[in-house]
Amino acid sequence: MTRVLGFWLACLWFTNGIAAPTLPAGILKLQPYTAPALQLSDMDGNPFDLRQARGHWVFVHFWASWCAPCRREMPTIQRLHEQFAHSRLQLVLINTAEDDDTVFTFLSAVAPQLTSLMDRNGLATERWRPRGLPATYLVDPQGNVRYQALGGRPWDQGDYQQFLRHLIGAGVNPATR
Amino acid sequence: MNLGTRTFAAVVLTLLLPANHLAHAASATREFDDGRLWLRLTARTPQQIAAFYIGRKFPANMIDVARKQCFFTVVIRNRSDKIIWLDLARWRFIDRNADINRLDRAWWQQQWQRLKAPMASQSTFRWTLLPASLDFHPGETEGGNLTLPRSGRRFSIEALFPTEADGSGKPIRVRFDDLRCAEDPKP
Numbered sequence: 001m002t003r004v005l006g007f008w009l010a011c012l013w014f015t016n017g018i019a020a021p022t023l024p025a026g027i028l029k030l031q032p033y034t035a036p037a038l039q040l041s042d043m044d045g046n047p048f049d050l051r052q053a054r055g056h057w058v059f060v061h062f063w064a065s066w067c068a069p070c071r072r073e074m075p076t077i078q079r080l081h082e083q084f085a086h087s088r089l090q091l092v093l094i095n096t097a098e099d100d101d102t103v104f105t106f107l108s109a110v111a112p113q114l115t116s117l118m119d120r121n122g123l124a125t126e127r128w129r130p131r132g133l134p135a136t137y138l139v140d141p142q143g144n145v146r147y148q149a150l151g152g153r154p155w156d157q158g159d160y161q162q163f164l165r166h167l168i169g170a171g172v173n174p175a176t177r
Numbered sequence: 178m179n180l181g182t183r184t185f186a187a188v189v190l191t192l193l194l195p196a197n198h199l200a201h202a203a204s205a206t207r208e209f210d211d212g213r214l215w216l217r218l219t220a221r222t223p224q225q226i227a228a229f230y231i232g233r234k235f236p237a238n239m240i241d242v243a244r245k246q247c248f249f250t251v252v253i254r255n256r257s258d259k260i261i262w263l264d265l266a267r268w269r270f271i272d273r274n275a276d277i278n279r280l281d282r283a284w285w286q287q288q289w290q291r292l293k294a295p296m297a298s299q300s301t302f303r304w305t306l307l308p309a310s311l312d313f314h315p316g317e318t319e320g321g322n323l324t325l326p327r328s329g330r331r332f333s334i335e336a337l338f339p340t341e342a343d344g345s346g347k348p349i350r351v352r353f354d355d356l357r358c359a360e361d362p363k364p
Contacts, residue, residue: 026316064304066233069318097300099234122300131311132319133304150317 024159026151032144035060035137036127038092040117043100048092048117051143056090057168058139062125063116064096065106070134073152078111080155080164088168096133097122138167205359209351213257214338216351220359221248221322229305235298242288243302246280247327247358252320255313261349262339263311263319270325272332280324282306312342327358 023029038050038060050058061077063070081091093116095103100118107114119125128137136149153160209216223244230240255261270277282303289299307321333354340346 026314028314064301066229066301067304096304097297099297102234121296122303123296125300131317132308132321150314151319 022159024153024157024163026149026153027160027163028148028150030145030148032140032146035139035143035145038094038117038124038128040094040119040124042115042117043104044115050092050139053090053092053139054143055141056088057141057164059089059091059164060094060128060137060139061092062094062096062119062128062130062133062135064098064133065102066098067133069152071106071110073134073155074107074111074114076154076156078114080161081111081113083156083161084164089164093117094119094125096125207353207356209353210256211349213255213259213340214261214349214351215254215256216336217252218323218334218353218356219250220357221250222359222361224361225359230298230302233298233301235302236292236294238292239289239294239298239302242292245327247325249323249325249356250320251307251323252318253313254318255315257340258315259340259346260315260342261313262344263308263313264337264339264344265307265309265323267339267348268334268336270332270334272328272330277325277328277332280326282309285324325358329358331355331357 138147
């Protein structure tokens with residue numbers, strides 16, 4: 001009897017350990033596909049290539065300062081950045097087709113800890129074919145796009161944090177999700 | 178400024194506006210809501226359009242082209258639990274009994290190529306247009322500008338929104354009558 005109970009408790013623990021939390025509102029699970037190329041530099045000229053982020057989950061976020069939902073969402077991404085510092089989640093922001101002055105002025109006022117890659121002619125953004133701006137994709141450690149957010153999301157809220165922590169959590173194999 | 182302050186400011190501004198401005202403001206925005214689909218249509222004046230793109234550092238020749246056209250900002254929210262399709266090919270713009278041809282992305286692209294417009298400005302302009310087609314997921318909100326040739330005449334918009342993932346569900350019909358392109362205020 002004790003062994004039977006132990007077996008079921010073990011099953012319960014195991015399934016809880018790997019079960020995905022409910023998808024937060026506005027997060028779409030996608031049929032995985034290879035992430036489009038993303039090779040850009042930030043305002044200081046530091047280059048970034050998404051291929052070099054293999055082994056990490058990457059939060060790929062396209063934005064522009066003129067887009068009202070982007071402006072509302074950006075402070076929540078700053079808080080996400082603070083809460084996930086030193087984690088296996090890498091945040092990558094891409095500004096779509098604005099200039100350095102505009103991006104610098106906006107970020108320094110709204111999210112001073114964040115930096116952004118500059119898609120100066122907008123072509124990198126086009127390759128990802130977002131539904132609109134803002135657009136956020138979650139790319140798995142193998143370089144596949146696995147989730148997409150619909151519009152701006154409150155990334156600093158509990159269910160989004162729990163979802164992201166689950167994705168990057170130790171012992172969780174994203175390929176089983 | 179919090180929401181309460183903004184509401185108070187809006188009420189004060191409304192009370193201070195002369196009556197003709199109130200009528201103008203009331204006719205500039207229309208809404209549709211059937212519990213499944215919410216849609217807001219706002220006519221933009223040439224000054225509003227110019228101000229927006231000047232703020233985005235567009236060159237003067239692009240702004241000249243834009244301000245001569247008729248802009249409506251459209252915001253759409255899927256309030257249902259099913260997919261709702263936006264497909265601009267299923268929108269009609271009716272001036273009396275004749276259809277008006279929408280200025281689509283290809284038309285704008287031609288203008289920008291003719292002007293040798295900067296790629297960054299072209300990209301930003303594209304992102305400010307309403308998508309030609311999009312499957313709105315439950316709870317999703319997207320928007321953008323709808324553009325038509327500018328005229329002083331009144332017209333109607335009749336739009337069909339197919340439903341379900343494959344678009345086979347009964348479409349939602351939206352109609353707005355007595356629309357006009359917004360004009361700049363008279364000095």
